Amino acid sequence: MMHLNLLRLGACRVPSRLMSTKSTSVEINDKTGVAILSMCRPPVNSQNVQFLRDLKSSIYEIENNKSRGLILTSANSNVFSAGLDILEMYNADKEQLGTLWTELQNVWIALYGSGLPTAAAINGHAPAGGCLLATACEYRAMLPNCVIGLNETQLGIIAPKWLMSGYQNILPQRLAERALTQGRLFTTEEALKAGLIDEIVNSKEEALEKCLNFIGTFAKVNPLARSLTKLQFRAANIKEFEKIRQKDVEDFVSLASRPEVQKVMGDYLENLKKKSKK
Numbered sequence: 001m002m003h004l005n006l007l008r009l010g011a012c013r014v015p016s017r018l019m020s021t022k023s024t025s026v027e028i029n030d031k032t033g034v035a036i037l038s039m040c041r042p043p044v045n046s047q048n049v050q051f052l053r054d055l056k057s058s059i060y061e062i063e064n065n066k067s068r069g070l071i072l073t074s075a076n077s078n079v080f081s082a083g084l085d086i087l088e089m090y091n092a093d094k095e096q097l098g099t100l101w102t103e104l105q106n107v108w109i110a111l112y113g114s115g116l117p118t119a120a121a122i123n124g125h126a127p128a129g130g131c132l133l134a135t136a137c138e139y140r141a142m143l144p145n146c147v148i149g150l151n152e153t154q155l156g157i158i159a160p161k162w163l164m165s166g167y168q169n170i171l172p173q174r175l176a177e178r179a180l181t182q183g184r185l186f187t188t189e190e191a192l193k194a195g196l197i198d199e200i201v202n203s204k205e206e207a208l209e210k211c212l213n214f215i216g217t218f219a220k221v222n223p224l225a226r227s228l229t230k231l232q233f234r235a236a237n238i239k240e241f242e243k244i245r246q247k248d249v250e251d252f253v254s255l256a257s258r259p260e261v262q263k264v265m266g267d268y269l270e271n272l273k274k275k276s277k278k
């Protein structure tokens, strides 16, 4: 209840500091010390190089400002994030592909490896890279009638191991293996049943409130002890990622630049465009 009041106050009277980049905005409530990081790259928060750089710098800014926690959400009405910007992968040269993948890695490690309590207020669809961001956080509240999941195999591509880490942290191995091999997109209701999200909420406000309450559960826990404990759980995945990160970029570039993969992207884009015109 106390957190709810603080959140309400945050909307009107409690002073808050604002920071923004071209495609993100950050509001830190001075009373709760919690930062709300909103992704705002219309129409679907697709992740291009600039967006990923903005996201990374906002995450580090929040971390360096000694905020008490980070809530990730979207400023768009029905999409949390549509994942990598396919327009930026289609017909791109190898250097552009390498830069895009490197920036995706950078954002993932910034969020997954953050010592702060992190929560995702998933106020819309979260396929692929959108799911990656949500599952890098420690807690998820999601609106009904949306989808979330790693659908890479449906697109004929493979999610590397680090990209699967969020799933592996959250889902039982058998379920994670099945969902990843199927490239399954879970509805909100299925995601709750599977344990991929923690709560279903009826509005973005309620999602933010649940996230704030989650972060509030650490109010009496020593922040350093909390952070080191969290990172001990994530250390093996992070270490493994650091070992392969350069090779992973090379593998991605080699896969994504293959003519048959470029053709899949072109067809996929065309279908998306046809669907959006209907």
Ligand SMILES: CCCCC/C=C\C/C=C\C=C\CC(=O)SCCNC(=O)CCNC(=O)[C@H](O)C(C)(C)COP(=O)(O)OP(=O)(O)OC[C@H]1O[C@@H](n2cnc3c(N)ncnc32)[C@H](O)[C@@H]1OP(=O)(O)O
Pocket: 043, 044, 046, 078, 079, 081, 082, 083, 084, 085, 086, 087, 089, 125, 127, 128, 129, 130, 151, 152, 155, 157, 158, 159, 252, 255, 256, 261, 264, 265, 268, 269, 272, 273, 274, 275, 276, 277
């Ligand atoms: C595709 C092959 C990739 C091969 C790459 C090779 C290796 C990569 C290895 C792994 C990488 C994985 C990470 C990824 O993130 S790949 C991206 C996968 N993303 C998706 O599959 C999501 C696609 N989008 C949707 O399903 C829907 O848009 C969504 C449910 C998110 C929202 O639906 P809604 O009905 O609200 O909106 P739309 O009308 O569909 O879209 C509006 C507008 O936005 C464009 N758009 C949507 N998604 C993307 C995107 N990911 N990139 C670029 N543009 C996107 C869509 O085309 C519409 O544009 P316009 O017609 O209005 O101009």
